[in-house]
Amino acid sequence: DRQIKDDKPFFLWYNTTRMHVWTRLKKESEGRTGIGLYPDGMVEHDDFVGAVLKKIDDLGIADNTIILFTADNGGNMYNEVDGTTPTSNRPLRGGKATLFEGGTRVPCVIVWPGIAAPGSRSDAIIQSEDFFPTLIAGVGVQPSGDSERSAKASTPTQRFDGHSILPALKGDALAGKAVFQYFPHAPGVPDWLPPAVSVHRDDWKLIRIFHGGENGAHRHLLFNLRDDLGEKNNLAAVKPKLVAELDALIETFLADTKAVVPVPNPAFDPTKYHPELEGKSQPKGKAK
Secondary structure (H helix, E strand, C coil), X not given: CHHHHCCCCCCCCCCCCXXXXXXXXXXXXXXXXXXXXXXXXXXXXXXHHHHHHHHHHHXXXXXXXXXXXXXXXXXXXXXXXXXXXXXXXXXXXXXXXXXXXXXXXCCEEEECCCCCCCCCCCCCCCCHHHHHHHHHHHCCCCCCCCHHHHHHCCCXXXXXXXXXXXXXXXXXXXXXXXXXXXXXXXXXXXXXXXXXXXXXXXXXXXXXXXXXXXXXXXXXXXXXXXXXXXXXXXXXXXXXXXXXXXXXXXXXXXXXXXXXXXXXXXXXXHHHCCHHHCCCCCCCCCCC
C-alpha cells in the first residue's frame, strides 16, 4: 500500500487456490441458502481476485495498472463430486493432466490501458512464458544479458522462453508463432497419453508420443484445430511433410531447453500394449 501510494512501480503475482479445488459455497445469488457444491460458480465466487481489483480502484490507479488473469491448466472433469464432475471443458477433448486441448487451453484476460482496447477479443495462441517479454517490451524496459557476454557484444544477450504478444493485444495476429507443452509422464486420468510433447502453430497441433511407434520410433498425432477442435481426426498419416516440419520444431525446443527426455524401455513388450486405447477412459490401473 505504502509503495503504491508513493507512486512507485510495483509488481504483484497472486495465485489463488479457490479455482483449483472444489469449494462448498452458499448460493445466495440464486436465492438459495445452505451449503452445497457449485462448480460452475467458482469464478463468480472468487472474491479474492475481486478484492485485488477493488483495491486497485480504491487507490485510483486502475488507468495505470496492467492486469493479467489466467489459469495453469484445463479443468478437472474426471472426479465425481456430489453426483457430478467439477468442471466441463466441452467441446475440447480431455482435461487437466492431458496434452489434449481440454488439458492445456485456458482463458486469459488482459487489461492494459492504452494498449488493449476494452472489450476486444483475440484468438491468438499465447502461453505464460510470453508474459515477461511482453511486459518489459510494453513498459519500455530493455532486455539485459549476462555481464561477461554483454561486455563483448553490442546487443543484449538475454534469451526468453516466450515472445512478446503486444501485436495481439493491439488487435493483430501472431501468425507462425509456436507454443509447446511438455508432459513426459503418463498420469492415470481417462484421457491419458503416454509421455509426450506437443507443438501448436496456427491451426495445427502435433503431439509426439515418445518411442510409441515401430522399432522405438516416435509416434505422432496431428490435428487441425480449426476444423477439429475436439481432436478426433488424426491426420499424421496423410500429411507426413507437415508432421516432419512440426516435429523439427519440437526437437529444437527440447534441445534449446535442455529437456530431460524419455528413453526406450528395454523390457517393453509391444504385444501386450494396445495403442488404440490411448486417450480413452480406462478403469484405474489400466492406463499404463
